[in-house]
Every structure is written in C-alpha cells, then in structure tokens.
Amino acid sequence: MSVMGLFFIFIATVAIMWLVRQGVMESPWLEEGEVAHYRRAGGAEPPTAGRVGLAVFLAVAGCLFSLLAAAFFMRGDAPDWQMPPIPGVLWVNTFLLAASSVALQVAVFAARRADAERVKTALLVGAVTAALFLIGQIWAWRELLELRFFASSNAANAFFYLLTGVHALHLIGGLVALARTTDKVRGAERVTKALTTSVELCAIYWHFLLFVWLLMFAMLIGWADGFGAICRRLLS
Amino acid sequence: MSIAIAMVLVVAGSILFHVLSPWRATPIASNWGFIDDTMGLTFLVTGAGFVAVILFMAYCLYRFRHVPGRRAAYEPENQKLEAWLGIVTTIAVIILLAPGLLVWGQFITVPKDAMVIEAVGVQWSWSFRLPGADNQLGSSDVRYIDTTNSMGLSPADPKGQDDLLIASSELHLPIGKPVKVLLRSIDVLHDFYVPEIRAKMDLVPGVVTYFWFTPTKIGEYEILCAAYCGTGHPQMRGKMVIESEADFETWRTAQQTFEQSRKSDASRDKRASAQ
C-alpha cells in the first residue's frame, strides 16, 4: 500500500505543479486577446505529442507495477509465503537488459549526431539483447517449473511468474515499437527529426523498463524485505 | 416555470414522505444508540442543506426565468462568497464527522470484561461456539474440518475441549453484558447482521474478524447474512435470543461440549460399524 502511496504522491505533485505553472491559480481567463497567457519555460521547444503520450503511458504502467508491488508486499505477509529460489540466469538477464538500455542510449546520441550507420547498429544491438533477455526469462521460468515450483503451489511462485510475465509483455510491446523504428531507420536516407524522436521514445521506454526490472528483481531476491517491513510498521 | 414548482413539490414530497413513512429503523436492542443519534444528526444537517439548496434553486428559476428583454448579469466570480460557503460547509462536515469518529472509536475498543463468543458462517447457515469452563476458546483451522468436526476445532488443543458447540443456528445471550463476537468463515465472505443491534461485520475466510455490542432488550432477533455469498444468501438465517442471565445459564448448561460431541459421534460410529 505504501508503494502505491509513494507513487501516487509523486504523480499528484507533478500534476499539481504543472497545473500551477499553466496558470490555474491566476485569472487570465478573464482577459481578452489573442494569446492572453502563453508562458513556457524559457522559450524551449514544446514537447511533441509522442513524448507527452509516452510520459502519460509511463505513468499508467508505473501505476500498474506499483499496484503489483503493493499486492506482493500485502500478500507476502501471510504465513504460507515461501519465495522460490532465484534462477542464476536472472543475473545474466539483468546484465542483458542493462546492455540493451545502453545500446538504445547510444542510438539516441548517434541519431542526434545524424550518424545513421551507428543508429542502425545500436538499435540492432538493443533489439537483440532485449530479445535475449526475454529468452533468458523463459529459461528462468522453465528452470523453476522443472524444480516443481508451480504457480499453484505457492503464491510467491505465482507472483514470480506474474511480475516477470507482465514486465515481459511490456517489453514485447516495446520490441514491436522498436522494430517499426528500426524499419524506418533502414528505409531512411538520413536521420530526420521525426526519426530521432522515435529513437528517443524507445530509449526512454527501455530505461523505464530497466528501472522497473531492477526494482522487481530486488523484490524477488528479497532485498526489498526491509522495505516491506517498513510498510508494515507504518501501517500498524 | 413548471420546473420551479416541481422542485418545491419534490422537497415537500420528500419531507412528507419522511414524516409519514411507516418504514423506520427497527427498535434498537443494543448499546449502539449513539449510532442512531449520529444518523439523526446527519439527517438534520444534510436535510437542511438539501431543502435550502433546492428551494433557493426553485426561487432562482422562478425569479430569473426568461421574459422578453431580460439580460443576465455578468458575474465571473465572487471569491468572498465562495470562501464563506466553503467555510460553512467545512464546519457542517466537521459537525458530522467529529461525533462519528468518536463513536467509531468506541466501536473498535472492546471492553475488557466482554464475553467472547464465536460465530461461524458457512454456505448457507450459522453456527456458534461459546467458551467452556476455562473461559477460553480453543484454536481452529479449516484443515481439521470433517464430518464430526464441522467447525474445524483443533482436536489437540486442550482449551477447545470444553467449548460449547451450537449447531442449531440459535444463539442465546444474556442481557446487559458486553459480548465480543469473533467471526470466522469456512468458505466465502459472509456478514453477521442483526438489524436491531445496528453493528455488523464481515466474516472473511482465512482471518478472524470481530465486533462487540451489549444486548439491552430481551427478545428474539433474526440473524441475516449481509455479504452476498452465493445463491443461498437470503436463506442464510439464524436466531439470536436475548434473555435474562438465569435463562441464559439454563440454556448454556444444556449445550454439548466439543469433547462430548466427538465422543457421541465416535460411539455412534462404533455402533454403526458393529451392525
């Protein structure tokens, strides 16, 4: 629950600060004229719709993962809770996903420098490492299933599959978007502004998924137990 | 125009209905008169608000209806008026909330000397358990449930051996003594609900919930289930009998303990297998 609380306070603060900046406290609405009140921070370029869209989507996905985490901690209180052993391959996966994130960031830098060749390689590396991550996740599932840690035998196992599964689905969705971007880059003569934006969006999404994965991994291997204990103390 | 009249009629009709309605809260039979008082207070405050807002609106509708030549005023806002309305509303809300929270505080603090009993819900009937001579209820778990142990009492727990089991859906309680009702469900959500005592609480499988009250009126009351629990939900009934201390003792001594019930079951089984 407190995970949720933290997330919610974060979102609410961002939203309210933004609204205040947009002038909800003032009364420009009573003035008349073409642009009664157009204020933007330092005249910087306005964000594109895609970027705003992604930001909103990340808020939604963040909400989803926070709720899952809240459920994880609440359910984890029950006496029957027994975490499964963590397959070693997850460490490799973590490394792969981080590498994927780095690759996409390299692609962003390359795109900004209009280095089309470099963008292509970096995107490819990013996609391949991400795909390897997914295969690694399936590997981890198989390993657990072979050791007979079924979803139905303990809720902790079920949470393991659920969390990694939902995360993987998000990554698969990301891969679709990445594939389309790669396709566009391949067809393009030079790196246009729109392309750079696409690459940037992919990279942001990747960093988000990496961030979520790191927190999730910490939860699964029990590093977050302390946090769960704090929540419990706060609640009682 | 007619809408202004209709609004006055709606207000008048609502008040009239309230005054004439034969459907009122059941006569209270517990110590939770405070709940009724808080509800009465809420009715007065909110009712006054409802009447004031709707009648004011009706007046505006009548007074400022369109007639040829009328032009509305231009009045973007009036911060002072809005602030005042905000303050008055806040005060009204605090008037409602403060007593409510106080009574809730009592509701969740069980008196030390409360007699502890247990109500067990199962699709779709009630059963009860009272502590025996040791004044303590034994532990329980769904794992122990079988045909001779429908409430799942732990057979090994010495505290549970003398517990009185009441399978007949009829619970007796002495008047004037606070009771803490432990609630346990064996299958799905149920809710122990006797309208006359006002209090109610869910039964949640896997955990033991509770609430408390003091019976204040001798009589027989119907126990209902107030949490939807499947197709038999409306048929899940029980009876609660509030009686004098002496009557209650007589009734209690006539109940079977857990130990006795297991013995009689066992002997019945033996007889059955001997035949």
Next chain:
Amino acid sequence: MTDASVPQNVAPPPAEVPDVDLYHAHSWITKYVFSQDAKVIAIQYAGTAITVGILALVLSWVIRLQLAFPGAIPFIDANVYYQSVTMHGMIMVVYMLTAIFLGGFGNYLIPLMVGARDMVFPYVNMLSYWVYLIATLVLVSSYFFPGGPTGAGWTLYPPQSILTGTPGHEYGIILMLVSLILFIVGFTMGGLNYVVTVLQARTRGMTLMRMPLTVWGIFSAAVMALLAFPGLFVACVMLLLDRTLGTSFFMPSLVELGERKDYVGGSPILFQHLFWFFGHPEVYIVALPAFGIVSDLISVHARKNIFGYRMMVWAIIAIGVLSMVVWGHHMYISGMDPWFGFFFAVTTLAIAVPTALKVYNWVLTLWHADIHFTTPMLFALGFLVTFVNGGITGLYLGNVIVDVPLSATLFVVAHFHMVMGIAPVLVIFGAIYHWYPKITGRMMDERLGKIHFWITFLGAYAIFFPMHYLGVLGMPRRFYEMGETAFVPASAATLNIVITVIALAVGFAQSIFFYNLFKSLKYGAPAGGNPWRAASLEWQTPETPPGHGNWGKHLPVVYRWPYAYSVPGAPEDYLPQNAPPVRGERSP
C-alpha cells in the same frame, strides 16, 4: 493583446496544422467503419454503449419484477436473479457510463472544444473502439455458454465469485474477467488520446483556463481512469489466475460445500483493496464529465457565465486527487484494520467540501440569470436535484460509524443509483438534446423531449427516494427474496410493488427518447450552426455537422473564455470564443 505580462520571447503556437499530419479516409469502410475520425468513433462508442445500456435496463426490470413479485415469474430463479444483478451493475457502470462519457462525449467534444482537427493518435483511437466492442461482445457472449453469465455481483468478490455456489462459475466469470481486461486495454488507448489531445492539441489562445468545463471534466476523468483502471486490471488478472491456474492470490484455504479446496493463504481483502482502488475513482470518472457537461448546459441555457469558473476547476482537481484516497469507505465492515476507518472517513467527508462548492456555484449561476427552460436545461436541473440528494446520503455512508448499520442495505442501492445512476444518465440525455443539432444538423423535438424529461426525472426520483427508507428499516441488498422476516412489515412488499411499477413505466418511457432521436434525424427542424447561441468553440465550426478536420482551412484562434455570456456592452448576449475583440471595446 491586453495582457502586458506575457513574456515577449514566447512564440504563439501555429494556427496551421501541416496537412500531412491529418489522416484522410479513402473509402467508405475507412470513413464509417474502421474510421480514425474522432467524431465517427464517438458515435460508434455512444451507439455501442447505449445498446448495452438498454440490455442493462431490461435486466433491471428482471431484478425489479423478482423483488416485487417473488416467485411469481416463472423464468426468474435465484441464478437468473443474481446473473441479472451482476450484468446490470457491471454493464451500467463500466460498459455504459464510462464508455459513453469518455469514448462518446470525450471523442466528440474534446477536439472540437479545444480547437483541434482530431485526436492526436487517431489510429490508436480507432483501436480503442474496436477493443471496447470486442470486450462487450465477450461479456454478452457469456449468455451463450453453459452456466450463463456470472452471478458474482458486480464487485466480483472472491472467494465466492469463482466457487460453485455462484451461477456462472464455469465460464461466466472467466469471460467477465477477460472482458474487463480487454476493456481496460481498450480504454487505456482511448484515455491516452483524450489526455494528450487536451495537453497538446489546443489551438492558439486556448489556455488551460480558457477550456470549457466539459473538457476539464472529461480530461480529469480520463487522467483518473488511467490511474485507477490498473487497480481493476491487476485484480482481474490475479483473479483469473486463481480461477484458471489454481493460484492463491486471493483464495484462502477453505472448505466449500463439504469439499476441501487446494487454495491456501490468499487474502480476499487484498482483492477488495485493489477493486475499490479502482471502484471509487470510477464513481468520479462517471461524475466529473457529468459535472463538466452540466456546467456548460446551465451556463448556455441560463445565458450567464458559469459562476466561479476558477473554483470549479480547482474543485475538479481537488476531487480528482482526493478521490484516489477514499476507496476504503467501501470496506468499513470488510474486516480490514479498523484504524483505517478514521483515515477514510476523514478523506471521504473532505471530498464533500469541493463537491458542495460545485453545487453552490451551479445554483449561483442561476442567480440574476436569464433562464430558458429548454430540454437540455431541464435535464441539467434534474441532475442538480438527484445529485444533491445522492450527495447528502453519501455523507451518511462516508461517516464510518453511520455506515455500519446502513452498509449492504437498500440504502446503499438507493444512494448510488441517485448519485451515479440517475444523475449522470440525466446529464447524458441533456447532453444529447444539447449537442444533437451539432452532430446531425437538426433539432430534436422539444415537446417530446420535455415529456421524456418529466417522466424520467420524476419517475426515477420516485423509484429511488423511497428505497432509502427500506434500507433504514434494515432490508439487505442482493436478496432475491426477503421471505419471512420478523422485522420487515408487509407494507414493505407493497412499496416494492409500487417501485417496480414505476421502474417499468420509466423504462418504457425511454422509447419516447429513441423515437425522438431517430425521427429528428430526418424530420427535425434544421438547426443551423449555433442554435443555442453558445460561445464555446464547438458551435463555431464552419460546417454543421463538422466536416473532416473540423475547421476547414484555418484553425480557430481563441480570444476569450468560453463563458462570455451577457457581457455588458456587447451587442449580443454571447461572444464566441473565436470572435476577434473589437478595438476599444472594454475588456470584460
């Protein structure tokens, strides 16, 4: 420019959208079926929502008939009753109200009201509708599976919802959960569009504080829905796994009808937290768009600016924020830690303050106004009465200790029908009467509209007002028959019959509306572009109905707020948002 404080380095946004950014339909199919035009998607959404809404209405007759004449109607048994209650509730709340306000009115009005050519992601917008349609079809298809639809109650509380004591535990519950998951996926796509369009596609001069309250309402509802629906999503996915794979997220060890189940350790209360984390905001997801629309209806038809626009916006924001932290008021007697009761009672009653301020401002808008009793106005006024009535009973249920005797009784049913059933439905009708001329170019019949209003408003009030008293008496909800119960007098049964008769009459009276809706399509009086003489942008389109791209060649430029009605010195009693100011004219 009258505002000297505007920093000079800021370039106003362009008044032109490059043509390449606009989507063009090339065939009949892409124009009317797989359309990416928000206006067509809006009609598709609304049409689907109203269709399932009618199904839900018919189901409410089944419920009412059983309550009035228990056992007398041959085809209604306990299974059918509970299935009807469940489907009625779920359809009305999610598939009808949410879909019509956000998918229907949101799609139609947001781009027009903020001066955009379309939603920012038209393709995603189209997908959103089709996923929604599939979700409703999956839900309705549960009638054709063995066991029928689920009868778990719209709250779907485990353990009961997936156990055998509940009708539809075979397939109905699975289809319900799958359908909800699909709905949420579809809604998220639409919701992203509504939010980003408001943030990004506002035309030149349309600052946030110059948006009509309708846009504010739909915008904040969309934001809330985006944050709240994940709660339902998580709950549904986990419940689905409990049902299909035998996991124990929510399922404790239990013995059902003498049979020991394999579940162990799960927490039914966890489900309730997740469900109500969505469920309460859902109330406001339905209410906020209604708030916004009602503000505009009242302002236009009373020819007066909405009173206290800023307060209205702040109240919407405050309600939006607060309503994310009040879900526990549905769980006062759920067995959760009783100390939560204090917290949730305080937050819940705190919400009453901004809500009350909104009511005051609506009513104060009528003060010194010039009120035209058109059909949309009547519906808006009807909303005020039912909403105030339902709002004050909310104060009973929010105040934790008063909720204890009332929860799970018919008082709750009466309360939420007043506040989130009848009130928003009245707004939907009012909004349809109001915007129909813009959508079709023809007026609806006023006389039929008024008849429809009187029957619906008075009838609905008469259905649900007396029901509170049955709740105070102690009659529980979700009882398919009361049977012999000592504390229930015989007169309660009489009242139930009266309520049912009115409910049937009100239900059938809706045919007047549908007759009007279809008749006016062809025979309605031509409306012209702006029949209500309204100031907001959607009435200023060059064509009516608005053409593809909404605005012809040039996007409108906005010069003032949308409530410039009866401005002193102005020649007309309204100034359109995009009418350039006359030089030397006094700024209002």
